[in-house]
Amino acid sequence: MGRREALIALYAAELSGKCGLDPDMPLLERVVDGCGPTIFVPDGGIVDVDSPAELARIRRNFLVRKLALPDGHDLPEAIRAAVEMYGAAGDPKYRAVLYYMLVVQLGAEARHP
Template sequence: MNTGRRAELVALYADELRSKCALEPDAALLNRVVDGCGPLIFAPDGGTVDVDDPAELDRIRRNFLVRKLALPDGPELSEAIRASVEMYGTAGDPKYRAVLYYMLVVQLGAEAHHP
């Protein structure tokens, strides 16, 4: 993994959390979320989320929240995704996967579940 590029991305994600979501990121948690995303963050399509695609949001619920974080599946997960997307903003700029995942971890109180 390119550590220089990774550091640039972490700084970008932290800035996104501050400027677009009005959140002050916990650096250690953000780094764990980025590590959990793996090389996916370096891929142009993998590093971003199409928040207008219900199938992609469902994959986030199933693959990230239920499988990776081992949270019980239920309507609160879909509501958390909706609220996080709303907070991040739905128009225009790309929505970074690591930023959305960070917001979900914090919103659901799942910090202890994230590797």
């Protein structure tokens, strides 16, 4: 099993175990591919959910630029809800898992490459 496949398996386990979601594997693979090589870098693959600047970057770079969603008050609410579902404290929060949850929560499956 390659690094990509191992990460996808880890992310699927996180989604089902911590978030109670049954991941759509083709969508999860598209989200992982959309993250690019950043998931292979230890700091790039993890989201600091306690950093307002990091959450603003997710809103600006992922939700608005990548998914082309309109920048409104619902985006910070969606981020907050995804973080709460994932668990706000403790273990690392994987970028691909959080992005997957946002795509599903906002109904943007067709928008993600």
